[in-house]
Amino acid sequence: MRIGNLDWGKAIITLIMALLGIVFLLPFIWMLSASLKPEADVFKYPIEWIPQTWRAAFNYHSVWFGKANFTLYYWNSIKVTALTTLLSVAVSSMAAYGFTKIRFPGRNALFVLVLATYMIPAEATLVPLFIIFRSTGLYDTHLGLILLGGFSVLGTFLLRQFFASLSNEYIESAQIDGAGHIRIFLSILFPLVRPAIATYAILRFIWTWNDFQTPLVFLNSKTLYTLQLGMNAFADRNGAFYSLIMAASVSAIVPLLVVFILGQKQVIEGISLGGVKG
């Protein structure tokens, strides 16, 4: 059935899918709604999706400036995530360039070695790394977390395909002009693979920001807590104050949601391309 430019069959399916989508997102909607209410109204049934009494300012103020100190957790997360992403992009893109554009003895064997370590799950090295970190002073430091995330081999694989797809003519003509590999990498190839690097950087940012396991094992001091650890501690301590816990959950989820919506094209591209996680 077609009237004008609108395909009615398609419109109806879209409507049904939209309703399904709302059901899928109900937990988030409930969370947001509960975070705006006084505690007494959280479990009222039927659910007041739009609160009758508003308590948003109080709830969010308690989360952000109360004992939990979400401001500090945010700062820690921003610091760790930004530096991890930066390090990871630098290390991965350098390795990707080296493995595709420079010929050196043992290159293929070394690449196979890196490829093989990809099979070792991060969970398998937690215990030994914990012991190593404790004896080298990296335990309970942000630097330790940054190093752990920054040397992930995944970025090398993702970026390698992009560097490999670039023609060698760029390099050859630059070399005739007397440019070395460092200059070629920084001023010619790096700008060319910028879209791929942006994709990887956003993915790495999201993964690091949401990582709970690594900080849980490698951090101890409350003042160093990332948002995920802080959120967990907050939920443990305020077990009975659900409106506050929901306000904290909203605070933990929203910044990343903004990053995702701004960079959704890159995120979706990256996921479809590498089809990877972690």
Place this chain on the structure above:
Amino acid sequence: MKTSVTLPQSHQTPTAGSKKRKRIEAGMGYFFTGPMLLGVLVFTLIPMIFSFMLSFTKWSFVTGFDKIRWSGLDNFRQLFQDEVFLKSLGNNFIMLLAVPVGMAIALILGVIITSHVYAPGAFKVIYFMPQISSVVAVAVVWQVLFHPSYGPVNGFLSAIGVDNPPKWLADPTYALPSVMLLMIWIDLGVSLIIYIAGIKNIPADLYEAATIDGASKLAQFRSITFPLLTPTTFFLLVTGIIGNFKSFALVKVLTDGGPANSTSVVVYDMYQTAFVDLQTGYASSMVMILFVIVLAITGLQWLGQRYWVNY
């Protein structure tokens, strides 16, 4: 792969210069790949070897390195009589069920979103939201939603006349299925996006030809979409299974393995053993089991790509 940098003939200087150039080239190669190689060595290979050695010892890290005692295969013998570990391993295998279920939902949604709705991009964002959200926050929200006495889920169930709604996460029978349900909800977006990318790669003229031949939509799905997506399906299955064996954060926050170890998994048991019970050697032997499982699945993937998947 073999991308070499060969300079035009006119620029090749006699042998001495070319040798020097080769040396510089090699040095540059190590300079660019060095940081990553060093990272792999320090943060993956050495720890893995260390872990392998520790799995044959009785040791707690708090006692210091000089207290490490070699114990042969004792840890592994103990593992197969350890009820909590066997329960955790068993739970991992039960949880595997969530992988194909989630994939089936993703495939159906993927087909609908690719060609039968307006604004497909918006739907991708909707289904990806749980994936982008912090596991901790998501787990905390679901804890409240599943609350046995005043959670909205049971509020809804009693409102529509269910007399004794399950206690979900608080009930040993329902806890694991509840965790699986959540895993499907969280990971759906990833499978969906990968399926959509796969569906878009199927040549449109196949469907046109099928339509001319009078094939129904369902027949088209059965004989075009599904078979051509085999590589995607296979890939998602393998990564899903590996991801499942690595799951930890959700269980840790949502249930802490409980009630009565009904939701404990291998990595959770390893975490408890290593960092709460402080049995470093014993926890390392669990790591080895995990590693062997992941290795076996990866091995199957290699074989599978050769023999079962029709590209």
